[in-house]
Amino acid sequence: MILEAVFLQVKQGMEDEYEETFREASKIISSMAGYVTHGLQRCLEVEGKYLLLVTWERLEDHTVGFRESTEYQEWKKLLHHYYDPFPIVEHFKKVRL
Amino acid sequence: MILEAVFLQVKQGMEDEYEETFREASKIISSMAGYVTHGLQRCLEVEGKYLLLVTWERLEDHTVGFRESTEYQEWKKLLHHYYDPFPIVEHFKKVRL
Numbered sequence: 001m002i003l004e005a006v007f008l009q010v011k012q013g014m015e016d017e018y019e020e021t022f023r024e025a026s027k028i029i030s031s032m033a034g035y036v037t038h039g040l041q042r043c044l045e046v047e048g049k050y051l052l053l054v055t056w057e058r059l060e061d062h063t064v065g066f067r068e069s070t071e072y073q074e075w076k077k078l079l080h081h082y083y084d085p086f087p088i089v090e091h092f093k094k095v096r097l
Numbered sequence: 098m099i100l101e102a103v104f105l106q107v108k109q110g111m112e113d114e115y116e117e118t119f120r121e122a123s124k125i126i127s128s129m130a131g132y133v134t135h136g137l138q139r140c141l142e143v144e145g146k147y148l149l150l151v152t153w154e155r156l157e158d159h160t161v162g163f164r165e166s167t168e169y170q171e172w173k174k175l176l177h178h179y180y181d182p183f184p185i186v187e188h189f190k191k192v193r194l
Contacts (some may be wrong), residue, residue: 023194095138
């Protein structure tokens with residue numbers, strides 16, 4: 001299992017509209033092969049800052065399966081114009097504790 | 098429920114020792130009032146980068162209960178010297194999707 005994690009900065013004053021749009025976009029990502037779960041978290045200290053966490057079965061389910069899909073084009077169209085700066089997505093593997 | 102989230106940059110070459118020490122330190126945070134769960138994730142793209150996620154019942158369980166405790170002094174002593182730069186911790190609230 002791989003965790004996709006990214007801090008997102010949404011343009012000022014667009015937070016409510018973004019969250020509403022994200023709800024719509026959630027249906028897209030949830031339908032993808034290898035998708036496990038996702039959640040969006042809103043920062044308490046920094047206005048417009050969010051943390052997106054998506055769990056995938058394998059890295060390629062995100063980097064290839066999702067990003068090279070037609071569904072990703074729709075996801076992008078819905079969400080990318082809210083972000084400034086454009087976010088850098090990274091992937092993480094759980095450390096055994 | 099509040100999510101504490103922070104990207105951590107561990108000094109070069111100290112990753113294995115850090116993970117071992119973090120396992121030890123996990124006992125400290127897990128014993129605190131208001132602690133729900135925590136996990137440490139290692140970045141696939143950036144060497145020495147980690148994501149720490151801790152769920153607390155209330156914001157104050159972390160910012161007051163933990164940070165003003167004697168247990169936090171021990172946590173600090175075990176872990177803080179591994180980080181460069183010193184991380185900025187933020188808190189997040191789940192967006193209803």
